[in-house]
Each structure stands twice: as structure tokens, then as C-alpha cells.
Amino acid sequence: MDASTPKIAVQDLSLAYGGTEVIHGITFDVRPNEILGIIGPARSGKTSLLRCLNRTIDFVAGTRVTGEIRIDGADIRAVRDVHALRRTIGMVAPLPVGLPLSIYDNVAFAPRCAGLTRRAELDPLVERCLRQAALWDEVKDRLDNLGTALSGGQQQRLTIARALSHQPEILCLDEFSIAIDPVTTMRIEDVLRELRREITIILVTNLTHQARRLTDRTMFLWNGRIIELDRSEVIFSDQPSRKETLEYVNGIFG
Amino acid sequence: MSPPPVTPVSARFTRTPLVVRKERQQAAVRLVLLAMAVLMVLPLLAIISHLIIQAWPALSWEFLVDVPRRGMTEGGIWPALVGTVYLVVISLAVSAPIGVLAAIYLNEYARDNWFTRAINLAVISLAGVPSIVHALFGLGAFVYAARFGYSILAASLTLAIMTLPVIIASTREALAAVPAAFREACWNVGATRWQTIRAIVLPNSISGILTGVILQVSRAAGETAPILFTGAVFFKAVQRGDLFPYRLTDQCMALSMHLYTVSTQVPNVREAIPWATAVVLLGAVLAVNAAAIALRVWLRNRKRW
Numbered sequence: 205m206d207a208s209t210p211k212i213a214v215q216d217l218s219l220a221y222g223g224t225e226v227i228h229g230i231t232f233d234v235r236p237n238e239i240l241g242i243i244g245p246a247r248s249g250k251t252s253l254l255r256c257l258n259r260t261i262d263f264v265a266g267t268r269v270t271g272e273i274r275i276d277g278a279d280i281r282a283v284r285d286v287h288a289l290r291r292t293i294g295m296v297a298p299l300p301v302g303l304p305l306s307i308y309d310n311v312a313f314a315p316r317c318a319g320l321t322r323r324a325e326l327d328p329l330v331e332r333c334l335r336q337a338a339l340w341d342e343v344k345d346r347l348d349n350l351g352t353a354l355s356g357g358q359q360q361r362l363t364i365a366r367a368l369s370h371q372p373e374i375l376c377l378d379e380f381s382i383a384i385d386p387v388t389t390m391r392i393e394d395v396l397r398e399l400r401r402e403i404t405i406i407l408v409t410n411l412t413h414q415a416r417r418l419t420d421r422t423m424f425l426w427n428g429r430i431i432e433l434d435r436s437e438v439i440f441s442d443q444p445s446r447k448e449t450l451e452y453v454n455g456i457f458g
Numbered sequence: 459m460s461p462p463p464v465t466p467v468s469a470r471f472t473r474t475p476l477v478v479r480k481e482r483q484q485a486a487v488r489l490v491l492l493a494m495a496v497l498m499v500l501p502l503l504a505i506i507s508h509l510i511i512q513a514w515p516a517l518s519w520e521f522l523v524d525v526p527r528r529g530m531t532e533g534g535i536w537p538a539l540v541g542t543v544y545l546v547v548i549s550l551a552v553s554a555p556i557g558v559l560a561a562i563y564l565n566e567y568a569r570d571n572w573f574t575r576a577i578n579l580a581v582i583s584l585a586g587v588p589s590i591v592h593a594l595f596g597l598g599a600f601v602y603a604a605r606f607g608y609s610i611l612a613a614s615l616t617l618a619i620m621t622l623p624v625i626i627a628s629t630r631e632a633l634a635a636v637p638a639a640f641r642e643a644c645w646n647v648g649a650t651r652w653q654t655i656r657a658i659v660l661p662n663s664i665s666g667i668l669t670g671v672i673l674q675v676s677r678a679a680g681e682t683a684p685i686l687f688t689g690a691v692f693f694k695a696v697q698r699g700d701l702f703p704y705r706l707t708d709q710c711m712a713l714s715m716h717l718y719t720v721s722t723q724v725p726n727v728r729e730a731i732p733w734a735t736a737v738v739l740l741g742a743v744l745a746v747n748a749a750a751i752a753l754r755v756w757l758r759n760r761k762r763w
Contacts, residue, residue: 260642260645260646265569265570287648291647291648295646295647297642301639303640303643303644304640304658304661304662305657305658313644313647313649314649317644317647317649363643366647367647369647370647370648
């Protein structure tokens with residue numbers, strides 16, 4: 205695949221919960237190996253958009269999705285195996301969720317669900333994911349301990365390790381640094397810069413500094429509409445093309 | 459601007475009339491609540507102590523394993539004890555798997571549509587049906603329509619129908635107590651619903667599910683009407699201490715029914731016998747409940763979040 209083909213192509217996507225439309229026909233591309241930032245106030249549709257990408261929106265009763273999402277050119281609603289689709293996307297939620305399993309099993313859960321059971325294959329995979337999530341050194345001697353017994357920041361890194369465990373091509377992070385300290389956040393940001401060589405990253409964040417540090421392009425989503433999507437230098441400069449963007453980024457916005 | 463006047467420390471903690479009134483109020487409320495709690499325990503203690511005192515002359519190992527003698531005026535309760543075990547075990551062997559699996563479907567798979575709502579309504583309504591109505595239904599459905607006759611099978615199935623909705627309700631409650639975030643985390647990494655249920659949901663709700671099932675033992679053991687209509691009899695001759703005296707198609711004796719019979723239907727029963735029967739029934743039920751509590755504590759200590 206050449207670099208000009210989008211990794212994700214979203215075309216006229218709308219989403220309604222019950223009768224209330226929360227995303228109103230948005231269209232955008234995510235390029236291979238870029239880090240795309242999504243900023244916007246609460247209830248602007250950021251998390252809902254991520255749930256559309258891996259089709260976990262299917263689990264929510266009474267939703268209606270229209271429009272089209274293509275990953276590597278393939279319509280995600282036409283895929284044969286929705287579970288395989290979900291494995292191509294790593295998803296990190298805002299609040300850490302350690303599953304009530306051992307640390308090892310937390311990371312080995314997804315590969316096992318996909319049919320990988322040999323310890324000789326699982327061991328190196330678990331170690332690699334925990335290293336990538338900057339957690340390995342803290343837990344390598346107690347992999348049998350419960351994941352839920354870890355501290356909040358450690359559980360968040362465990363969540364990231366789990367999101368990497370099924371070797372995704374796309375990683376979505378939904379305000380991942382809410383529950384962790386700045387030092388750990390920096391370590392994970394370094395990890396993301398490493399990972400982008402292999403995978404595409406979508407970073408939902410409300411920390412404009414974080415978006416400025418990490419992202420190539422940034423999308424400003426507000427009330428289910430894209431206000432502006434441009435290179436991050438432009439979005440965070442003093443002259444983005446839309447007045448609302450400038451106001452939001454500088455904290456003036458309602 | 460001068461700073462606002464500061465209350466001296468000594469003046470902040472004095473017992474003003476307001477403080478005294480609040481203290482009295484606290485004491486009064488506490489006393490009333492304590493009195494209610496004690497009041498609630500008293501009847502229970504009275505029942506149990508009265509039962510045991512009245513039953514004492516008849517209580518013995520012999521009473522448990524012997525059969526009734528001299529037209530049920532003497533002897534033991536073995537056939538009734540075994541009959542109750544038969545009815546409880548068979549009815550729960552039917553209702554527990556069906557109830558738990560139905561609850562898993564309703565809680566984990568079913569979408570919120572008219573069909574699910576209809577099932578929910580049916581479950582709630584079924585739980586509120588009086589046992590005598592279950593008895594009539596069992597008589598019509600199992601004794602006559604299914605041609606099981608008056609039998610352990612018909613009586614057990616009637617009890618199963620009676621316990622089913624409560625098992626479904628308690629299992630759903632246990633499943634719903636598992637945080638939704640766990641399920642979403644599993645779905646996000648590509649786990650199927652069933653993989654999620656097996657790895658996360660069931661291991662973390664099994665204590666609640668089992669408790670709900672075991673509590674139905676006492677209901678199934680205590681009910682009289684459903685089995686009276688469908689398979690329990692006044693007297694059945696069995697061998698003393700025989701562990702498997704009945705076949706599924708036999709009629710059987712049962713503790714609840716036996717208690718009714720020796721209390722009201724048979725003249726000149728030795729006075730302690732009805733009381734001793736009640737003690738055995740209550741003891742069996744309390745023992746099972748205690749086991750349920752112990753199991754719950756054990757499983758909860760293994761709980762992982």
C-alpha cells in the first residue's frame with residue numbers, strides 16, 4: 205500500500221442514540237503512520253466516534269449508524285469477522301480497566317481469544333507488550349498478581365499493554381492520561397513516538413499541550429461536527445482558519 | 459479592612475443548648491432503632507426455643523432414620539426426610555440450569571425489545587403466583603396432560619416451575635453486579651460475548667448465582683400445596699434407613715406434608731412428633747442456608763476486584 209491511501213477513511217458518518225443524532229455526517233481520513241489528534245469539549249462525539257471505528261457501538265441498544273468507514277479500503281460493516289476487525293484496532297479507555305485476572309492473563313487474554321495458546325509464543329508477546337507500555341520493570345517479578353490490585357497509573361499502562369497484545373495496526377487512545385501522573389504520561393508519549401513507525405495512532409485528548417507535542421494533524425470536533433482538521437502547527441498557531449478553533453485552544457471558547 | 463473577629467478556641471467546642479438537644483436526639487433515635495432490631499429477633503428466638511423444648515423427648519438419631527409406626531403415631535420420619543431430599547434435588551436439578559442459562563441470555567445477549575420485555579414481565583409475574591396456583595398447574599400439566607401421574611416426577615417439576623423465576627431474577631442480579639467496564643474492555647480486544655462471559659462475567663458472579671439457587675432449596679423443601687396436588691402422599695411404606703426407596707414414578711412422603719398430617723389428620727399421635735418433624739424441617743433448611751452463606755463467603759474471598 206502506498207502512503208497516499210488513507211488507513212482509515214470516514215465518509216459522511218452520522219450516529220444517533222435513540223432519536224438524538226450526536227454525530228452529524230463527518231468526513232475525514234487518517235493517514236498511515238500518522239498521529240491524529242482529536243480535541244473538543246465533552247459530549248462532542250469523540251468517544252462515540254471511536255466506538256464506531258471498532259464497531260463496539262453495535263453493543264449499545266438503539267443506535268443508528270449511517271455513512272461509511274473504510275479501513276485499508278475495506279468497509280468495516282462488510283467484514284466477515286467483527287472480532288478480527290476489533291483486533292486490528294487497539295482501544296485505550298479514559299479510566300483504567302484492569303480485568304480481574306492476573307497481570308499475565310490480562311495481557312494474554314486477547315491473544316488467547318484469538319486462538320494463541322502456546323506458552324512459548326505467549327511469554328515473549330506478554331513481555332514485549334508490557335515493555336512497550338513501560339510497565340515491565342515494575343511487574344516482571346509478580347506477573348501472577350491480580351491486575352486489579354495495581355495502582356491506577358499502573359492499571360492504565362496495563363490497559364495499554366492489553367491494547368497492544370493483539371498486535372493492532374491502529375491504536376486509539378481516549379484521554380489516556382487522565383488517571384496517570386505526568387512522568388508516566390511522558391514515558392507513554394515516548395512509547396507512542398516509537399510505535400508510530402509501525403502503527404497509526406488516534407489520540408483523543410483535552411490537553412492541548414499533549415496534542416501539540418505528539419500529533420501530526422489535529423481535528424477539532426464540536427457538537428458532532430468537524431470544525432477544523434489541519435496540520436497541528438496550524439491548529440495550535442495563532443491563525444487557524446476558524447475563529448472557534450483559536451478560541452477553544454486558548455480557552456476562551458464557551 | 460480589619461480582619462473578621464476570630465472565635466476563641468475555647469468557645470468553639472462548648473456544649474450549648476443546641477448541642478445538648480442534638481445529643482439527646484441521637485440517643486433517642488439510636489434507642490428506637492435498637493428496640494426494633496431486638497423486637498425482630500424475639501419471635502425467631504421464641505419459635506426456635508419453643509420448638510426445641512416441645513420436640514426434645516422425640517429428638518434422636520432413631521427419629522431420623524426410623525419409619526413411622528403404629529398408624530403414624532410413633533416411630534420416625536425417614537420416608538418423609540428422604541422424600542423431601544428427592545423433591546428438592548430433582549426440582550433444582552431441573553430449574554437451576556434452565557434458570558441460570560435463561561438469566562445469562564436475558565442479561566448478556568438479549569436486546570431491549572418487546573420480546574425481552576415480555577419475557578421479563580413473565581418472569582416477574584411467575585414469581586408472584588401463589589403456590590396453590592402452581593399446584594393446580596402442575597396437576598393439569600404434569601399429572602394429567604404429560605401423563606406422569608401422581609409421582610415424584612410431577613411434584614418435582616411443579617416445584618421447579620415455582621422456583622424458576624426466582625432463580626432467574628437472582629442470577630440476573632448477580633450478573634448485573636459485574637461492572638460493564640469489564641465487558642467493554644473484553645469486547646475492545648476482540649473477545650466474543652461467550653469468551654467474555656466465560657472468562658470474566660461468570661467467575662465474578664458465581665457466588666451470587668449459587669447463593670440464589672441454594673436459597674430456593676428452603677422454598678422447595680417448605681412448600682406443601684404444590685406437592686400435595688401432584689405426588690406427595692400421606693403414607694408410603696419404605697425400608698428403615700433405605701437411601702433410595704423411591705422411583706421417579708412413585709409417590710413419596712415429604713416433611714412439609716408429614717408435618718401437616720401428623721399435626722391435624724392422625725389422632726393420638728405422640729405429642730412430641732409434630733414438633734420434632736418441624737425441628738428437622740427447620741434444621742435442614744437452616745443448615746442449607748448456612749452452607750450457602752459459607753460458600754458465599756468463601757467465593758467472595760476469591761473475588762478479584
